[in-house]
Amino acid sequence: MVMLLSFLEIRNLSFSYNQKRMVLKHVDLAVERGEWIAVLGHNGSGKSTLAKTIVGLLRPAEGTITVDGITLSDETAYDVRRKVGIVFQNPDNQFVGVTVKDDIAFGMENLSVPKEEMLQKIAFYAEKVGMADYLDKEPSALSGGQKQRIAIAGILAMKTDMIIFDEATSMLDPTSRRELMDYIKTLHQEGLTILMITHDIEEALMADRLVVLKDGAVFADDTAEHLFQRPEAFREAYLELPSALRIYYELEAAGDMTPPLATTLWRFGSGK
Amino acid sequence: MKNIVIGQYVPGKGFFYRLDPRTKIIAVVFLMVAVFLLESILQVSIALLVTLFLMILGRISIGRVAKGLRPLFVLLVFTFSFQIFLNREGARLLAQPMNIGLYSLLAVLVITVLWRLLARFKKFKGALFLLWLSGVYALFAFLPAAGPIYKVFDFEIYESGVVTSIFVVVRLLIVISLSTVLTLTTKPTDLTQGLESLLRPLKRLGVNSDDFALIISISLRYIPTILDEANKIMLAQASRGADFNEGKLVEKVKQIVSLLIPMFIIAFKRSEDLADAMESRNFVPGKPRTRIHDLSFGATDLVTAIFTVIVFAGAIVLRVLP
Numbered sequence: 001m002v003m004l005l006s007f008l009e010i011r012n013l014s015f016s017y018n019q020k021r022m023v024l025k026h027v028d029l030a031v032e033r034g035e036w037i038a039v040l041g042h043n044g045s046g047k048s049t050l051a052k053t054i055v056g057l058l059r060p061a062e063g064t065i066t067v068d069g070i071t072l073s074d075e076t077a078y079d080v081r082r083k084v085g086i087v088f089q090n091p092d093n094q095f096v097g098v099t100v101k102d103d104i105a106f107g108m109e110n111l112s113v114p115k116e117e118m119l120q121k122i123a124f125y126a127e128k129v130g131m132a133d134y135l136d137k138e139p140s141a142l143s144g145g146q147k148q149r150i151a152i153a154g155i156l157a158m159k160t161d162m163i164i165f166d167e168a169t170s171m172l173d174p175t176s177r178r179e180l181m182d183y184i185k186t187l188h189q190e191g192l193t194i195l196m197i198t199h200d201i202e203e204a205l206m207a208d209r210l211v212v213l214k215d216g217a218v219f220a221d222d223t224a225e226h227l228f229q230r231p232e233a234f235r236e237a238y239l240e241l242p243s244a245l246r247i248y249y250e251l252e253a254a255g256d257m258t259p260p261l262a263t264t265l266w267r268f269g270s271g272k
Numbered sequence: 273m274k275n276i277v278i279g280q281y282v283p284g285k286g287f288f289y290r291l292d293p294r295t296k297i298i299a300v301v302f303l304m305v306a307v308f309l310l311e312s313i314l315q316v317s318i319a320l321l322v323t324l325f326l327m328i329l330g331r332i333s334i335g336r337v338a339k340g341l342r343p344l345f346v347l348l349v350f351t352f353s354f355q356i357f358l359n360r361e362g363a364r365l366l367a368q369p370m371n372i373g374l375y376s377l378l379a380v381l382v383i384t385v386l387w388r389l390l391a392r393f394k395k396f397k398g399a400l401f402l403l404w405l406s407g408v409y410a411l412f413a414f415l416p417a418a419g420p421i422y423k424v425f426d427f428e429i430y431e432s433g434v435v436t437s438i439f440v441v442v443r444l445l446i447v448i449s450l451s452t453v454l455t456l457t458t459k460p461t462d463l464t465q466g467l468e469s470l471l472r473p474l475k476r477l478g479v480n481s482d483d484f485a486l487i488i489s490i491s492l493r494y495i496p497t498i499l500d501e502a503n504k505i506m507l508a509q510a511s512r513g514a515d516f517n518e519g520k521l522v523e524k525v526k527q528i529v530s531l532l533i534p535m536f537i538i539a540f541k542r543s544e545d546l547a548d549a550m551e552s553r554n555f556v557p558g559k560p561r562t563r564i565h566d567l568s569f570g571a572t573d574l575v576t577a578i579f580t581v582i583v584f585a586g587a588i589v590l591r592v593l594p
Binding site: 101 | 497
C-alpha cells in the first residue's frame with residue numbers, strides 16, 4: 001500500500017541534550033506543501049530545537065523526519081537542506097558574507113552553482129526582497145530587517161520549497177517586523193511552505209494552522225478559529241491570548257455586571 | 273564605530289587597483305627580493321626613485337604611503353643608529369670623546385623628563401625627538417668631565433657606517449612602500465582570495481586553502497560587529513560603575529576582565545549560531561565550492577609581470593657582474 005506523505009512529516013520525534021530532560025517528547029507533525037504553520041510555545045517549550053532538528057542541525061534521540069519523501073539522516077541532511085531553509089533569530093549571526101552579494105551567494109557557492117547563474121540569481125532575488133540597491137553594502141551598513149531579508153534571498157536562491165522562520169522577527173523593531181511579516185505573506189501566496197516559530201500570538205494568527213508546544217510535546221494542533229474557542233488552553237500552555245480576545249473574554253466573564261467598556265479597557269491598559 | 277575600515281585599503285581607481293591580487297602579491301615579493309639583491313647606494317637610490325615614480329604613475333598619494341611608514345619609524349631609527357655606531361670601516365669622519373658620569377647622566381635624565389612632558393604636543397613629535405637626541409649628544413660630549421666619572425669613550429663615526437646606514441634605510445623604505453602599495457590598493461578579501469589561490473598547490477600537502485580563506489573573510493566580516501558589541505558592553509559596565517580609564521592598574525585589569533568575559537561568552541554564542549547558519553545553508557568544510565568572485569589576469573597584469581621580470585633579471589645581472 002502506498003502511503004501518501006505530506007511535504008514535511010514528523011513522527012514520534014524526541015530529543016534530549018543531556019539524556020536527563022527530554023526537550024522534545026514524541027512530537028508528531030505534518031505540514032502540507034504550500035501550507036503556513038505557526039509553532040507557538042512558551043520559553044523552553046522546544047520550538048527552536050524542533051526547527052534545528054528538521055534541518056538536521058540536531059540529531060533526534062528517537063523518531064523520523066521526512067521531507068518531500070527524503071528521510072532525514074546524516075547522509076541525507078545535505079539533500080534535505082536543499083528543500084528546507086532556515087532564517088534564524090539573530091540577524092547578525094547568520095550573515096556570512098562580507099557584502100550583501102557575497103551573503104546571497106554563500107548557499108549557492110556551497111551547491112556549486114556556476115558563476116554566471118549565481119550572478120543572475122543574486123540580481124533576481126535581491127530585487128525580489130527589495131535590496132537590489134544594496135548589493136555591495138557591508139552588513140554593518142544594514143538594519144536588522146534588511147539583514148533578515150538578505151537571509152531570505154540567500155535561501156530562495158537555493159531554490160528551497162520551505163522556509164523555517166525561527167523567531168526571525170523577535171529582534172526587529174515594530175516597523176521592520178511588520179514589513180517582514182508582509183513579505184512572508186507574499187512568499188506564502190507564491191506557494192512557499194512556511195513554518196514560523198514564534199511566541200508572538202498576533203504573528204501566529206497569520207498562519208493557516210497553529211501548533212502549540214508545551215514542555216516539548218504537542219499540546220494543540222488546530223486552526224486559530226478552533227483554538228480560540230477554548231481560551232483556557234492558552235493559559236495552560238503559558239501563552240497569552242491576542243489582546244482583542246482577551247478583552248472579549250474579560251467582558252464576557254464580567255457578565256451582567258458589565259461596567260462601561262471604557263473602564264474595562266482602562267483597566268487592561270493600566271494592568272490592574 | 274559603524275564605518276570602521278579594516279586594514280589599510282583605500283577605495284580608488286588606477287593601475288594598481290585593476291591588477292589581479294595574485295599578480296600584486298607575486299610582483300611585490302619578487303621586487304622585494306630584487307631590492308635586497310642591490311649592492312650599492314646608487315642602485316638603491318635609483319630603485320627608490322623608480323618606486324616613487326611608479327606610485328605617482330599609479331596615482332597613489334605618497335602622503336598615505338608615508339603614513340603607512342609611521343609605525344615602522346622606530347625600526348628605521350634603530351637600524352640607522354645600529355649601522356652608524358657599530359660599523360667601523362673606511363675613513364674616520366668623527367671622533368668625539370664622551371663623558372658618561374653622574375652629572376651628565378642626571379642632565380640627560382632631566383631633558384628626558386622634559387621631552388616626555390612636552391610629548392603631548394603631538395604635532396612636533398618628530399622635531400622634539402630629534403631635539404632630545406641632539407641634547408643627549410651635546411650633554412655627553414660637552415659637559416666637563418667633573419665629578420665621579422664612570423667612563424670616557426670615543427664616539428666615532430666612520431665613512432662606511434654612514435654609507436651602509438643610508439643604504440639599509442633606503443632599502444627598508446622601498447620594501448615597506450611596496451607592501452604598503454599592496455595593502456592600500458587591495459581589499460582584505462581580495463588579498464585573502466589571492467593568497468588562497470596561490471596556496472592552492474599546498475592542498476596536496478593537506479593544507480586546505482579554501483577553508484583558510486573563508487576563515488579570514490569571516491573574521492574580517494565580524495570585526496566591526498564585535499567592536500560594536502565591545503562598545504555596548506563598555507557602556508553597560510560603565511552604567512554599573514565600571515571606569516575603564518582611571519584607577520590603579522589592578523582596578524583597570526579588573527575592569528577589562530568585566531569587558532572580556534561577556535565578550536568571550538557572546539563571541540562563543542555567535543560562532544555557534546554562525547556555524548548553524550552556515551551548515552543549514554549546506555556548507556560542508558573541505559567540499560569544493562564555486563566562487564562568485566573569480567580572479568582573472570588581464571593586460572595590466574601582463575605589463576606588471578613583464579616589468580617585474582625585467583627588474584628582477586636586472587637586479588641579478590647587477591649582482592653577478594663585477
